[in-house]
Amino acid sequence: MKLVLFNGSPRYKKSNSALLTEQFLKxxxxxxxxxxxxxxxxxxKQREAAAEIFEQAETVLLIFPLYTDCMPGIVKEFFESVAGKSYSPAKKVGFIVQSGFPESIHSEGLERYLKKLVQRLGCAYMGTVIKGGVEGIQSMPPSMTRKLYSKFEALGEYFAQNNSFEPIIATGLRKPYRLSRTYAVIFNLLSKTGITNFYWNGQLKKNGGFEKRFAKPYLG
Ligand SMILES: Cc1cc2nc3c(=O)[nH]c(=O)nc-3n(C[C@H](O)[C@H](O)[C@H](O)COP(=O)(O)O)c2cc1C
Structure with a gap:
């Protein structure tokens, strides 16, 4: 097995990770x-088999969403299943982390973790592509996703030819690193109207969690 891709989203095939993977593979x-x-x-079943597949692959790409500034539990479980074994230093491992907030700064801490993880596994770290502002792509019209999708398509084209991430596209995807002060002021004003919670409140209601949205399970 040359290249193997893992999708670490709990949303499975209906994930944003799956949509971006589709473009990359195109x-x-x-x-x-x-x-x-x-x-x-x-x-x-696929998670159970994942450690063995990881072991056999020459190049591994893992795409997953940022969850609470970190990773979904299934991704952590996967990392624990591959840890503690010895791998060829020629095995290449890279990541694509995508998130809801637009700024790439949110994923930087995780990026450091991923780099260290691959070094500790004794494999070659290929880098981490970070893309913010991805939540919502499922409901966007093609005109709004075209630019993003074409970048992932180009990333895939380059990867097929060079077995690495295209640096200019990867750098561009990280923008914005931080929101400007003006944007932050506008966002704060908008948040007072409740509009910025509209989507997530809808998600909470859909999943029966709206009433529990202020729950603090770890406080007495
Ligand atoms: C439980 C949970 C935690 C999340 N935590 C963050 C976060 O800390 N920062 C962020 O920018 N987005 C966060 N998000 C948004 C996801 O990263 C974003 O919606 C992503 O595109 C989902 O990808 P997927 O459909 O492939 O799972 C979170 C979403 C969920 C459901």
Whole structure:
């Protein structure tokens, strides 16, 4: 197995990670005909087999969402399943972390963790692509996702030819690093109207969690 992709979203095939993977592979397939298997950590059976698949692959890409400034539990479980074994230093491991907040600064702490993890596994770290502002792409019209999708397609094209992330695209995807002061002021004003909570309140209601939204499970 040359390249293997893991999707670490708990949303499984209906995830933003899956949509971005689709675009990446669209570009990848244009230059590399060898099929790329995609494994979903949200699927229990695939998660159980993941450590062995990781061991066999020459290059591993893991795409997942930022969860509470870190990673979903299934991704952590996967990392624990691959830890403590010895791997070829030629095995390459890279990441794509995408998040809801637009600024890439949110994912930087996790990026440091991922780099250290790969070094401790004794593999070659390929870098981490960070993209913020991804929540909502499922409900956006094609005109709003075209730019983002074409960047992921181009990332895939380059990856197929060079077995690495294209640095200019990867740098561009990190923008904005931080929101400007003006934007922050506008956002704070908007948040007073409740509009900024509209989407997430809808999600909470849909999943029966709205009444519990201020719960603090770890406080007495
Ligand atoms: C439990 C949970 C925690 C999240 N934590 C963060 C976070 O800390 N920072 C952020 O920018 N986005 C956060 N998000 C938003 C997701 O990263 C974002 O919606 C992502 O695009 C979801 O990707 P997926 O559909 O592939 O799972 C969180 C979402 C959930 C459901």
């Amino acid at each position: 570009g990848y397939d244009r230059f590399c005909t060898e099929p790329v298997p995609v494994y979903y950590l949200a699927n229990y």
